[in-house]
Amino acid sequence: MxxxxxxxxxxxxxxxxxxxxxxxxxxxxxxxxxxxxxxxxxxxxxxxxxxxxxxxxxxxxxxxxxxxxxxxxxxxxxxxxxxxxxxxxxxxxxxxxxxxxxLALIVQDALATMNPVTRIEEQIVEILRDHAGKGTVDRKNFRERALRALRSVHLPNAELNLRRYPHQLSGGMQQRVAIAQGLILExxxxxxxxxxxxxxxxxxxxxxxxxxxxxxxxxxxxxxxxxxxxxxxxxxxxxxxxxxxxxxxxxxxxxxxxxxxxxxxxxxxxxxxxxxxxxxxxxxxxxxxxxxxxxxxxxxxxxxxxxxxxxxxxxxxxxxxxxxxxxxxxxxxxxxxxxxxx
Ligand code: SF4
Missing domain, CATH: 3.40.50.300 (P-loop containing nucleotide triphosphate hydrolases)
Incomplete structure (x- = not known):
């Protein structure tokens, strides 16, 4: 009806x-x-x-x-x-x-949404770069924002984990990264x-x-x-x-x-x-x-x-x-x- x-x-x-x-x-x-x-x-x-x-x-x-x-x-x-x-x-x-x-979508299987051969930093920076427009290069600013995003979801050792690949994180850490990715553009x-x-x-x-x-x-x-x-x-x-x-x-x-x-x-x-x-x-x-x-x-x-x-x-x-x-x-x-x- x-x-x-x-x-x-x-x-x-x-x-x-x-x-x-x-x-x-x-x-x-x-x-x-x-x-x-x-x-x-x-x-x-x-x-x-x-x-x-x-x-x-x-x-x-x-x-x-x-x-x-x-x-x-x-x-x-x-x-x-x-x-x-x-x-x-x-x-x-x-x-x-x-x-x-x-609008952001966070799914159950965070790992499946990540590129297995790309470090976490690059995956988050990619979102920022896409948003800012392809070709935009502000590496330092993007990295700082990625770091802030990981800290905002209380990911321990954020600096270290930024350099890791998805499979090097536990399930809970992967889900936190997925949430950080979802939240980074507010x-x-x-x-x-x-x-x-x-x-x-x-x-x-x-x-x-x-x-x-x-x-x-x-x-x-x-x-x-x-x-x-x-x-x-x-x-x-x-x-x-x-x-x-x-x-x-x-x-x-x-x-x-x-x-x-x-x-x-x-x-x-x-x-x-x-x-x-x-x-x-x-x-x-x-x-x-x-x-x-x-x-x-x-x-x-x-x-x-x-x-x-x-x-x-x-x-x-x-x-x-x-x-x-x-x-x-x-x-x-x-x-x-x-x-x-x-
Ligand atoms: S939920 Fe049960 S009682 Fe209610 S309309 Fe459906 S079949 Fe009938």
């Missing part, structure tokens, strides 16, 4: 506005939709958590926000308005300037796609604290993608829960953790008792796997796995009708029985 934002009001408060965004892979009748009619906003200096199982569409959504969905993927419909600009109508050159300067929005998943618990905590520090000191907004609700509780202001290409629940962290309304959110929360408030009632693990995009069920896509659907005697409405939601509300859930005693 199309979401109607009050554009003037939303743009004064929001850095990013996503309207009815859909992403498909392939074309014609064999096209597979990975992100389906997603709408949301992110405020200035806000950290928004995006959670859901693997295959829910989180990473594809992130790539669509950056306008880097790989072929044969394509943004089929909807708009991404960033800082007042509709990213879908910008030229490739304009978009390249926005990426890196204003972006307004960071999209962090599972940046701590591959790290041990201690390093995870350090990276989370670093991202929070970046937000607090620079007012940077962050989309934090994770499958881990404990991390969301730790760092985020708001949370969106994604399932089968759609957002199924959205609200402040406090609202969603204290009063989850969607059975899927409750099931996710049941794995980590109790983070905030009372534990949710349904503690069973979720049966089955999330459906593949080509197999999305009719009606509510969660119904084949939903414990409430079973408890209510498998009502037709769950199988036949998409739940309606008012996505302009602070807290909502895409369930026919949200807010009801069932």
């Amino acid at each position: 199309p979401v109607v934002f009050d554009e003037a009001a939303v743009d004064s408060e929001s850095l990013l506005r996503v309207e009815n965004l859909s992403v498909e892979f392939g074309s014609g009748p064999r096209a597979v939709r990975a992100v389906d009619d997603v709408s949301f906003t992110i405020g200035h200096g806000e950290i928004l958590g995006l959670v859901g199982e693997s295959g829910s569409g989180k990473s594809t959504l992130c790539l669509a926000l950056m306008r880097i969905v790989p072929a044969p993927g394509v943004v089929k419909s909807g708009r991404v308005v960033f800082d007042g600009r509709d990213l879908g109508v910008l030229s490739v050159r304009q978009m390249r300037e926005i990426r890196g300067n204003e 972006p307004k929005l960071i999209i962090a796609d599972e940046p701590t998943t591959a790290l041990d618990v201690t390093v995870q905590a350090q990276i989370l604290s670093l991202l929070r520090e970046v937000r607090d000191t620079s007012g940077t907004s962050i989309v934090f993608v994770t499958h881990d609700l404990a991390t969301v509780a730790e760092i985020c202001d708001r949370v969106m829960v994604m399932y089968a290409g759609r957002i199924v629940e959205s609200g402040t962290v406090r609202e969603v953790f204290k009063n989850p309304e969607h059975p899927y959110t409750k099931a996710l929360l049941s794995g980590l008792l109790p983070l905030v408030g009372e534990p949710p009632e349904e503690l069973d693990a979720l049966p089955g796997q999330p459906p593949r995009p080509e197999d999305w069920p009719s009606g509510c896509r969660f119904h084949p796995r939903c414990p409430v659907y079973v408890r209510l005697g498998k009502p037709d409405v769950c199988r036949e009708t998409d739940p309606n939601v008012d996505e302009t509300q602070s807290h909502w859930a895409a369930c026919h029985f949200a807010n009801q005693e069932v």
Whole structure:
């Protein structure tokens, strides 16, 4: 259902506005939709958590926000308005300037994004040189900025590590370098796609604290993608829960953790008792796997796995009708029985 934002009001408060965004892979009748009619906003200096199982569409959504969905993927419909600009109508050159300067993507596998045969210093200087314009030579200034960037992410022995190759750093250090690269041009929005998943618990905590520090000191907004609700509780202001290409629940962290309304959110929360408030009632693990995009069920896509659907005697409405939601509300859930005693 199309979401109607009050554009003037939303743009004064929001850095990013996503309207009815859909992403498909392939074309014609064999096209597979990975992100389906997603709408949301992110405020200035806000950290928004995006959670859901693997295959829910989180990473594809992130790539669509950056306008880097790989072929044969394509943004089929909807708009991404960033800082007042509709990213879908910008030229490739304009978009390249926005990426890196204003929008940064930090991914789980930092090493995969680095050139293995280039020293860390050169990798960071490259970003600065690109930004300043090819051919710009200000080696000393660039080096100092690279060093400052590594120190800002609390990388130990920054001078020494600047001269190292990526494989000579630990996983946590590589992730800090990736974050330093993402931050060096002071972006307004960071999209962090599972940046701590591959790290041990201690390093995870350090990276989370670093991202929070970046937000607090620079007012940077962050989309934090994770499958881990404990991390969301730790760092985020708001949370969106994604399932089968759609957002199924959205609200402040406090609202969603204290009063989850969607059975899927409750099931996710049941794995980590109790983070905030009372534990949710349904503690069973979720049966089955999330459906593949080509197999999305009719009606509510969660119904084949939903414990409430079973408890209510498998009502037709769950199988036949998409739940309606008012996505302009602070807290909502895409369930026919949200807010009801069932
Ligand atoms: S609409 Fe029905 S199947 Fe979907 S989450 Fe709600 S109760 Fe479960």
